[in-house]
Amino acid sequence: MAGLAAAFGSGAMTNSIAEIEHTEVILATGTNTTENHPIVGMMVKRAVRQNGAKLIVIDPREIDLVKYADIWLRQRHGTDVAVLNGLMNVIITEKLFAKEYVDARTEGFEAMRKVLEQYTPEYVEKISGVPAEDLKKAARLYAGANKAAILYAMGITQHISGTDNVKSCANLAMLCGNLGIEGGGVNPLRGQNNVQGACDMGALPNVFPAYQAVTNDELRQKFEKAWDAKLDGKVGLTIMEIMEGALSKKIRALYVMGENPMLSDPDLSHVEHALKNLDILVVQDIFLNETAQYADVVLPSACFAEKDGTFTNTERRVQRIRKAINAPGYAKADWEIIAALSDRMGYPMEYKNAEAIMDEIRTVTPSYGGITYERIEKDGLQWPCPTPDHQGTRFLHKDRFTRGLGLFHAIDYIPPDEMPDKDFPMVLSTGRVLYHYHTGTMTRLSAGSTERYPESLVEINPADAARMKIKDGQMVKVATRRGAVKVKALISERPYEGAVFMNFHFHEVPVNQLTNPALDPIGKIPEYKVCAARVEAA
Amino acid sequence: MENKITVTIDGREAEALPGQTILDVAKAQGIFIPTLCYLDCTTKVGACRVCCVEVEGARSLVASCCMPINPGMIIKTDTKKVRNAQRMIVELLWASGDHNCLTCEKNGACELQNLVYWLEIEKPRFRIDSPGYETETNNSMISRDLNKCILCGRCVRACNEIQVNEVLDFMERGSRAKVGPAFDADYINSQCYFCGECVEACPVGAITFKQARFKGRPWDLKKVKTTCTYCGVGCQIDLNIHDGKIIKVTGNRDSREPNNGSLCVKGRFGLDFVSNPDRLKTPLIRKKKGGELEEATWDEAIAFIAKKFKDIKAKHGSDALAGLASARCTNEENYLFQKFMRAVIGTNNVDHCARL
Numbered sequence: 001m002a003g004l005a006a007a008f009g010s011g012a013m014t015n016s017i018a019e020i021e022h023t024e025v026i027l028a029t030g031t032n033t034t035e036n037h038p039i040v041g042m043m044v045k046r047a048v049r050q051n052g053a054k055l056i057v058i059d060p061r062e063i064d065l066v067k068y069a070d071i072w073l074r075q076r077h078g079t080d081v082a083v084l085n086g087l088m089n090v091i092i093t094e095k096l097f098a099k100e101y102v103d104a105r106t107e108g109f110e111a112m113r114k115v116l117e118q119y120t121p122e123y124v125e126k127i128s129g130v131p132a133e134d135l136k137k138a139a140r141l142y143a144g145a146n147k148a149a150i151l152y153a154m155g156i157t158q159h160i161s162g163t164d165n166v167k168s169c170a171n172l173a174m175l176c177g178n179l180g181i182e183g184g185g186v187n188p189l190r191g192q193n194n195v196q197g198a199c200d201m202g203a204l205p206n207v208f209p210a211y212q213a214v215t216n217d218e219l220r221q222k223f224e225k226a227w228d229a230k231l232d233g234k235v236g237l238t239i240m241e242i243m244e245g246a247l248s249k250k251i252r253a254l255y256v257m258g259e260n261p262m263l264s265d266p267d268l269s270h271v272e273h274a275l276k277n278l279d280i281l282v283v284q285d286i287f288l289n290e291t292a293q294y295a296d297v298v299l300p301s302a303c304f305a306e307k308d309g310t311f312t313n314t315e316r317r318v319q320r321i322r323k324a325i326n327a328p329g330y331a332k333a334d335w336e337i338i339a340a341l342s343d344r345m346g347y348p349m350e351y352k353n354a355e356a357i358m359d360e361i362r363t364v365t366p367s368y369g370g371i372t373y374e375r376i377e378k379d380g381l382q383w384p385c386p387t388p389d390h391q392g393t394r395f396l397h398k399d400r401f402t403r404g405l406g407l408f409h410a411i412d413y414i415p416p417d418e419m420p421d422k423d424f425p426m427v428l429s430t431g432r433v434l435y436h437y438h439t440g441t442m443t444r445l446s447a448g449s450t451e452r453y454p455e456s457l458v459e460i461n462p463a464d465a466a467r468m469k470i471k472d473g474q475m476v477k478v479a480t481r482r483g484a485v486k487v488k489a490l491i492s493e494r495p496y497e498g499a500v501f502m503n504f505h506f507h508e509v510p511v512n513q514l515t516n517p518a519l520d521p522i523g524k525i526p527e528y529k530v531c532a533a534r535v536e537a538a
Numbered sequence: 539m540e541n542k543i544t545v546t547i548d549g550r551e552a553e554a555l556p557g558q559t560i561l562d563v564a565k566a567q568g569i570f571i572p573t574l575c576y577l578d579c580t581t582k583v584g585a586c587r588v589c590c591v592e593v594e595g596a597r598s599l600v601a602s603c604c605m606p607i608n609p610g611m612i613i614k615t616d617t618k619k620v621r622n623a624q625r626m627i628v629e630l631l632w633a634s635g636d637h638n639c640l641t642c643e644k645n646g647a648c649e650l651q652n653l654v655y656w657l658e659i660e661k662p663r664f665r666i667d668s669p670g671y672e673t674e675t676n677n678s679m680i681s682r683d684l685n686k687c688i689l690c691g692r693c694v695r696a697c698n699e700i701q702v703n704e705v706l707d708f709m710e711r712g713s714r715a716k717v718g719p720a721f722d723a724d725y726i727n728s729q730c731y732f733c734g735e736c737v738e739a740c741p742v743g744a745i746t747f748k749q750a751r752f753k754g755r756p757w758d759l760k761k762v763k764t765t766c767t768y769c770g771v772g773c774q775i776d777l778n779i780h781d782g783k784i785i786k787v788t789g790n791r792d793s794r795e796p797n798n799g800s801l802c803v804k805g806r807f808g809l810d811f812v813s814n815p816d817r818l819k820t821p822l823i824r825k826k827k828g829g830e831l832e833e834a835t836w837d838e839a840i841a842f843i844a845k846k847f848k849d850i851k852a853k854h855g856s857d858a859l860a861g862l863a864s865a866r867c868t869n870e871e872n873y874l875f876q877k878f879m880r881a882v883i884g885t886n887n888v889d890h891c892a893r894l
């Protein structure tokens with residue numbers, strides 16, 4: 001998000017999902033789309049099979065999309081910047097870039113061009129393992145299209161170079177004039193259904209709703225007036241810093257709504273200590289999850305089917321959820337619980353219903369200014385939608401970037417924080433599988449998902465398996481500098497030789513005890529996608 | 539831009555665009571033509587011919603679902619010849635399988651059953667021959683009873699052209715023709731991704747939702763449109779409710795975007811958690827560190843938290859408190875949560891787990 005915001009002035013997905021089906025070239029990188037966003041994957045496949053679109057997949061794993069791809073660039077884990085720089089090197093060398101667009105709409109080109117000089121296809125091949133000829137072909141294909149869409153997901157962001165990776169995607173798209181047009185864009189696919197909305201609503205330490213900085217006096221005063229309260233002007237702590245703070249007793253109380261940091265944090269024993277060290281931990285959730293086990297107070301909440309409200313999807317579309325059934329027992333909607341607590345703390349929050357909250361959101365969130373429940377009764381609206389007669393925005397940055405000119409960033413490749421060595425000779429990467437979601441709290445209770453994918457598996461390339469004498473279905477030990485787990489092997493061509501892949505859906509196999517908590521310095525996202533590991537028969 | 543074409547349909551003149559089919563024009567005119575093999579957004583195969591109409595000058599009846607209109611075309615949809623042909627087709631389909639509505643899950647929503655009624659067919663004219671397939675119930679999501687299959691091919695096109703999963707196909711020929719995954723495998727032993735598109739495409743009771751079996755008749759179900767709780771696509775789904783429970787999930791096709799009625803396995807079959815007995819039902823308080831979590835009333839729980847938060851704020855300052863909001867809660871809840879942390883607690887220590 002930080003990467004796109006720096007380049008364009010807005011961190012959101014630039015275009016709409018439906019446009020993918022009708023574009024000329026799709027470049028999918030760091031997204032296992034058919035498993036993690038199956039409906040977007042469906043559009044990509046239809047574009048290829050039915051509408052003649054060309055597909056470039058850049059991914060270390062042989063994901064399903066590879067079957068539909070015209071070109072597959074299989075880079076080593078964590079070498080994304082090198083590959084993207086290589087594509088741009090070819091595009092500039094062969095003069096395939098959109099010169100007029102670059103001149104008129106962007107800045108920073110020269111500085112970037114200088115850095116790119118070094119990234120010849122041959123040099124990139126050395127770093128990434130992607131054959132120079134394939135790289136050239138992909139560059140020509142992407143640059144040759146009138147409109148081309150880049151899709152990415154956590155395979156791009158969950159690296160110490162995550163923000164750099166995103167900026168590189170932005171560079172590539174701007175270089176070819178693919179922003180501000182239908183069917184183009186740089187399109188992050190959000191993993192959780194309301195990540196976009198949580199960010200839009202200011203569930204971030206540095207901004208109020210609609211990314212209005214807490215440090216800006218004028219904006220803060222606006223909120224002080226709207227909320228009739230004195231507000232703090234310094235940036236707060238991120239989740240990682242909050243956990244650090246709990247360890248040092250700087251943080252004494254933590255209120256967790258609908259999250260399970262005990263499973264999703266990159267360094268679990270660290271989190272456990274942090275949570276135990278708090279004076280009070282309040283967990284509000286639908287289940288007594290791993291985090292709730294450490295809570296002093298647990299509050300039962302209603303799930304999405306039991307309440308009214310809105311979610312904002314990855315393409316900025318604000319859509320309704322509706323109460324279909326009653327919540328179990330005494331469980332209440334999260335907003336009702338917050339309001340009750342606020343009342344008790346002497347700040348009355350009197351909202352009749354969820355709609356009344358949206359009516360307030362609209363007044364302080366310019367991009368949501370025109371969004372009402374009445375208007376989104378049938379179809380959602382895509383922000384920015386500033387006024388009641390605005391039809392919403394299908395793609396961003398038309399004629400002008402949110403920040404004015406699009407900004408190129410000169411970016412050098414930096415290797416992953418931890419590279420394979422003698423003791424830990426393999427690369428471990430993590431992600432999701434089709435049948436499960438996140439920490440598995442919901443999907444693992446579904447008969448269907450459990451039947452289809454009942455237990456955690458580690459994907460191992462047949463060549464590695466043969467060398468280590470590991471058979472399909474056998475238990476193996478996967479160890480990194482931080483810990484070790486036992487897990488069943490799945491012999492598969494998907495990971496390349498020397499790499500293994502695990503998912504993080506099963507608490508019995510806590511992959512996060514293995515992963516490297518090294519953070520992207522800007523995005524503060526841990527490097528879940530690469531660390532050094534050792535695999536052996538258990 | 540494009541020149542309109544004028545045709546006559548059931549005696550009235552209608553304007554239409556070149557490339558539109560007779561079925562399209564009829565729909566626009568509010569004239570009902572029955573269909574079976576036709577499936578929106580997929581190839582028009584013209585296989586069942588139940589959509590036949592009379593076109594002046596044509597040697598035989600034509601399949602309206604795949605016949606493009608021509609200028610001046612004169613079309614009749616409800617002649618005796620048309621109805622007789624439709625009756626014959628439907629009666630043969632009826633006789634070709636085990637269409638026992640008494641026990642069929644599709645009863646009341648079956649397109650074949652509806653056609654039998656609409657065509658006023660009193661009783662089957664031909665001997666009913668059940669093909670004698672075993673029903674497939676060895677997975678917990680989708681049941682198949684090929685004895686009810688009318689070979690319309692909608693599931694095959696849904697799988698290949700809508701979802702592009704490329705799992706289902708026709709096998710064998712003639713009276714032994716059937717649909718299914720490659721090598722005649724059961725779904726559970728195939729590459730099937732369990733998106734459920736084939737279930738929604740099936741006009742009869744051949745492919746049905748296993749968990750919905752005996753849980754409520756189509757007319758009992760109330761559909762509530764909402765947004766899926768899983769990934770960031772935000773699919774529009776219909777929760778099918780009966781007796782206060784979610785019976786099944788179907789795609790909502792009123793909203794073209796973002797998913798136009800298509801779903802994936804998680805949204806379709808991943809909602810068992812909602813009615814899981816382990817759901818939290820009452821507030822819990824751990825009165826002292828190291829003790830047990832005990833059931834409490836809302837009033838006790840809220841009072842307990844408010845007091846602690848106030849004490850900590852007074853003693854250590856607002857920045858000694860922090861909150862984590864959620865990418866799984868609504869906009870309204872995230873808004874209120876950060877407002878609470880900022881305006882009531884007085885800190886910007888608010889974040890969420892989406893970085894992870």
Ligand code: FES
Pocket residue numbers: 572573574575576583584585586587588589590601602603604
């Ligand atoms: S619906 Fe037209 S041929 Fe089947």
